[in-house]
Amino acid sequence: MSEGLEVKGVDLQRSGKAVLHGVDVTLARGRITALLGANGAGKSSLVLGIAGALPIAAGQILVDGRPISGLRPEAIRALGVAAVPEGHQVLGDLSVEDNLKVAGSHLPRAEVKPAIEVALDTFPELRARLSSRSGTMSGGQQQMLALAQAIISRPRYLLADELSFGLAPVVVGRLVPVLQKLAQQGVGVLLIEQFTHIALKIADIAYVMERGRICFHGEPGELVRNPDILHSAYLA
Amino acid sequence: MRWKTALCTLAAMSFAAIMSGGQAQAAENAKCGLSNGKAAAGDPIIIGGIVSVTGPDNFSSSGLAAAAYFKCLNANGGINGRPVKYLMQDDAWNPEQSSQLAAKLIRDQGAVALVGNMSFVDCGANQGIYEKEDIMVIAGVGVPRDCFFQKNYAPTNAGPRVSNTKAIMDLAATYPGKIKRIVCIAPNIPNVGEWSCTGAVSWIKKQGGDGKIITFDPGSLDATSLVLEAMAFKPDAVSVGTPKGMAVPIFAAAEEQGLADKLHWTGPASLYNLDFPRAIGKYWDGKVTVDMELKAADANTPDMNNWLAVMDQYGQKSDPRDTFSQAGYLAARVTAETLLKMDPAKIDRKSVTAALRSVKRFESDILCAPWYVGDGPRHNANHTGPVAQVKDGKLLPKGQCIDAQDPELDDVRAYEKTIGISN
Amino acid sequence: MIEIDSLTVLFGGVRGLNALTATLPEPVTGLVGPNGAGKTTLINVLSGFVRPASGSVRIDGENLDGIVLHKRAAFGIRRTFQNEQVVENLTAAGNVAAVLDNVPTGGRPRQQLIEAALGFVGVASKANVMGANLNAYERRLVEIARATVGRPRLVMMDEPGAGLSQEESEHLRSVIKSIHNYCGAQVLLVDHDVDLISATCVATLVLDFGSQIAYGPTAAVLADPKVRAAYLGIVEEGA
Amino acid sequence: MPDFTPFFVSGLATAATYVLSAVGIVVLYRASGVVNFSQGALGALAAFVSWSIVENGGPAPLAWCAGILVSTVLAFLYGRVLAPRLAFSDPVMRAVATLSVALILLGFMGYVWGELPRRLRLPTDTISFELIGVRITATRAVAFALAVLATVAVMVFLARSRLGLQMRALANNRDLSALLGVRVLRADGYAWIISGSLAGVSGILLADLQRLSGQTLTFAVIPAISAAVIGRFSSLPATVAGGVAIGVCEALLTPVPVVGPFRTAVPFIFAVAALLWMQRRFTFVYR
């Protein structure tokens, strides 16, 4: 079937409570799709659901036409869906280099090194810290590492959850172009962002989520022109 | 696939292990009771037995021998026509279970006597019910002190204390003037450990020597430390007074230190097991003596051969032919012969207890001295026996019977005088 | 009245609160700011779960340093949690009773106090229902009942408004507004829901990166472009 | 004052077998989050299988390999078939489940082989040398060398190999590792294989150094777990140090008059002290 990552009518429960109700989202390759909404609206649950870390209760998720529901997270990663979870999570006990190598787990052995080189070219800051424990780095560096890990896995789709969470604006400014570049290379990017202006500036398509449902989907420009939609979603 | 292969391998090995248990010996026809060759078909007489099969050590050969004997008896006219229904139960070294089984055998099944018992926990756990129900236990093997201090419990074996004493006495007799300091090693099981060694130590002290008792936690794995601890006393002889399984690592540790030639090694009857010489290996050939409680299996005397014949014809191949098996055989024999003298219609617990208490002289060529029950407050009739030596993978008897010179036996000897057994 | 004096909290080198100084006298005070601004950290300091690196807090003139952790509830510091903490294997009444066990009753019968607290939040009919069988909103209300029973001085609520329906949200507002009149406690409310804040809070404190960026009457504070920028992430033209 | 040197030397070999077992336990726990109480029972099974083959005239090296293979395969099967079904249970339940495996093995060994006086003999038993007044058989030296070798090999494996890296990643954060593409079940399987084979080696050595008994070898897991606790179930060097300390202290206390009888409590005291030291900082438990 068609290219793209499609989420169709997905319901999802977390510890017995329904957090997603019939969510439909489509990621196109080469585009940046923004997902906005207040805290607790279910954005992170959606990311974890796509990545296979949370089982979905109903609906379907298709990657380039192939259903992935029920696959283990590592299998979904191998299909080209890389999730960068919220809160710059890295393997804190491991060195930066090891973190990068782990991200290449599903690549053929020979391809890991070149992939790491590509990621390091994107974030030269990490090169100097290859041997340091990633848990000791600043949040911004950890977020770069998390993004680098995603790049190494050569994703077709990248799910970036709250990239700017708790980071200084300078760092955010450093990360955003990377996403744009990835999109130019053909990666379908899902961007969840609390700094709505950043998201709206770079996104091609925008979704707004409220209490586990998609309440808006369309051009980002529409949201900029019509901030009430956003305000009602955030401030309701 | 790998799983299947593993299963097959395991199954094959299990089979091999079971089959390699014992070796058959040709023997003449077993004689039991009336020896009339007629199967007994009357109202069965219930006799129970409590042994420890599962647990830290398989402690059941006495019960197995009793079972074989009763089977033989039932094939040979039983008790004047009445068969014996022998119920052997496994207490798994657990006093609770032992007490449940005693209640079951005595109260539920109505056993008239218990025969061939062999357990570390039975004597202690069931003393109350034995006295209360006034049932006589003709045990095969008593180990803890409790087994030798009960009115209703009469073991045919000598017990570890007597056995340890004899083992040391034998060494002292073999090497006159050389055995001055001894160490006795025992597990710290209550009523077994220290008590089992005290006889030997008090005997050597009486001879002007010195002795040390080392008790150890059976759960401990470090046998070398134990051996080194014994060596720190600079002994001339060591008695390894443990169940057979625990003795193996101790001898292994001693072998490692090359101690067989530096001092003399011995052990009580608990080591008298045909597997034992093989388990400790060639190194110990001719360097260990083991007390026997009863005479050697290959003595080629009539009753001894009969025991072997009973085991071959009515027991399992895997049943051990060890000193405990002999004890169980004797216990069954003395019981059967006592019952045979009674009116078959009037066999109940009370009459059986009385009849067994009146056994004042029971003789067998397996025993060194006549055995008795009697109505004394405690029973330790067997305190005379031979000693064997480990040789060519076998246990060969050394010769004379030795009578244990343990002051604890003074009351027993005094009682024996009153019934005319000892002089 | 809450008096916060140069309060600093460190999490392994990262500043959760950065020399925060504020005086909060109003009966219902809102506490807003973007994620990671230090709102929950402030509540945790007041509860005693987080030890400040420096600085102090006084409530009704009493320095909190002198009150050991398990005595703070009895002193009157109460809270609800971001992730609800209703005990599943106690009834709603049992949940309230569990707190009432440890706080002053003022001599009134316990049963009456429990009923009053559940009645106040509006779940009197659920008194004998197990916590596990309450729905999400009822649980939230039971948590508020727990926080308002037995003479509280300060009731802190961490995002009570997240994920509520329209009716539930309206009911919650009325409950929050009436807490001060009901039991005399001051309310400190953390929420992302700006409507809830503006509907209930007399004054609002805005935090960003652990520091105060604005304090004042709610309407005025929320209209502040600085606040809008920090909180909504919307950079207004010319700002 | 007693002479402690011989006790020290003798304790080292026992310590070595603790270390072998403990390293297996730690590797498994790090990768899969399971504390394996059946480590000792698996070793006992390996020893029994080896013994049976030798008794029936099989060549000794084949016997050892078969024994180790059996324990490895069983561990792997448990890890692949049964352990995943408990993946969402509490870690305590997962540990208790391995205890039931130990029970099954214990019953099986009791049924097939029984408790008889046995010892597994290795050719190294006949070679011995003297070290500070204590004779040491080559088996002890081999045990010690194997312990060192296994520890080093496992450490190198974890540090250098791809699979080892994945295991370290799992130990660090299981969920995130899965998101990063680590094949969790595969890494788990290998961890079970490593731990099963180490169990086999240590079981065979213990059956030679001590005795071949299902019960004794099964419960030899306790000092190994104590050593693993000292290593916080994560640090291999600390685990080795713990195992050595436990083995040596137990031996050293032997000749001390009053405390001697209590020396088997050494593993427990070490483990309790280590746990208390590790947890000395007060933390709140959120849920």
Added chain:
Amino acid sequence: MFTGERDVTDQTLAYSPLVDAKRVRLKRVAAVVVALAIVVVLPEILSNYWLRTFISVTALAIGSLSVSLLFAQLGMVSLAQYGLLGVGGWFALRISHGLGVPFELALLTGGVVAAAFGLVVGLPALRMRGLYLAIITLMMAGAIQVLISAFGFPDGGAGILGKSTGARIMMARPQLAATDEAYFRYAMVVLALCYGVVFLHMRGRPGRAWAMIRRSEVCALAGGVHIVAYKVWAFTLSGFLAGIAGGLLAGGVGQLDGSAFPASQSIMLFALTIVGGAYSWMGPIIAGLMLRAFPALLNDLGVDGNIATIVFGAGLLHALITAPQGIAGQLQEAAVALRKRFFGSSGAIR
């Protein structure tokens, strides 16, 4: 103004009826009747073997109750409870032999001393929970085992640590309950009393505090619960129950064996408490049955002890995998299903 508020919410929130008071009373009466019937009838119909087995079952049910108290109320795992049982039994025997006091006093002494040990075992629980707590308590159980076997179980010698030189002396049973039948009834009454103590705690202030702690420690602290005190008290009470169980066991057999309290038994006690169903009142009784009656049944059927161990291990594994709520949970589900079938879909009896 608040009455108005309440009216609004009572309409918006679904109405749920209070628990039917009459039904509860009826249930309670029924339970008491059934319990009395069991106490009166069961000892009469059991054979002597099963009588003694059930004495052990009763004692072990109390032991399991002590585990489930910690696990279900506080979410704490203690793998030391069987060791505490040994401590209770040791002291009960010691006091009974050494001072010749009445059985009840010996039993209580055993309980109190085990409670003190339980307190010590529980101290690490102030800092840790989960696996580490489980292992540290297991290690303590191991240490207790070493202590017990190094001191040796009391056997009736003179003085407090006396070793007997002659026959072993049995622990005197209560005068009222010298026979096995009477002692079984006595044990069941003790079990009922222990249940009573636990229920009183659960219903009262400690139960609420424990529930808060189990929910989470921050929740408990926010509610002003003195966490340290209530945790320590739970471990102490649980130790007391284990001690009582040990004393009861000692009275049943008349003596105990030092080797009968290994750490592995503590794990079994915990495992079977979970398998029985720690969250249900039936759980400990089921655990007691599984621990003692099930092996006794296999033994009675002549099953080889080793096979019994295999069956036991396989059963435990199976239960851990398939019954997270334990057998009690499964029974309750089955009961609900049955009710639905016979009394319609409401599943309630009116």
